Amino acid sequence: MIRVFIEVRRNEATSSSVSVQARSLQEAASIAAAVYPNAEVRVKFPIDPGAFFVQDPAAQAEIVSVERAEGMAA
Numbered sequence: 001m002i003r004v005f006i007e008v009r010r011n012e013a014t015s016s017s018v019s020v021q022a023r024s025l026q027e028a029a030s031i032a033a034a035v036y037p038n039a040e041v042r043v044k045f046p047i048d049p050g051a052f053f054v055q056d057p058a059a060q061a062e063i064v065s066v067e068r069a070e071g072m073a074a
Contacts, residue, residue: 001021001022001023001053001054001056001059001061002021002022002023002024002025002028002052002053002054003019003020003021003051003052003053003054003064004019004020004022004025004028004043004044004047004052005017005018005019005020005043005044005047005048005067006018006019006020006028006029006032006041006042006043006044007041007042007043007044008032008036008039008040008041009039009040009041009042010036010038010039016066016067017044017066017067018032018035018063018064018065018066018067019063019064019065019066019067020032020061020062020063020064021054021059021060021061021062021064022061023061025043027061028043028061029041029042029043031061031062031063032063035063
């Protein structure tokens with residue numbers, strides 16, 4: 001299991017980052033896309049190597065948290 005940040009862009013002016021646990025990068029992006037169906041989602045790079053691998057054997061594929069919302073200039 002891995003944990004990555006996914007950028008969720010709902011429009012040109014607003015984006016946020018969510019932390020997602022999944023079995024792969026593709027699954028993490030798919031989970032975010034399912035939760036935010038009208039948004040553009042993409043894996044944020046660089047990936048934090050210290051938080052990438054989830055050590056909990058009971059971990060499930062899910063959105064772990066919404067980290068921040070950002071207003072962006074249009």
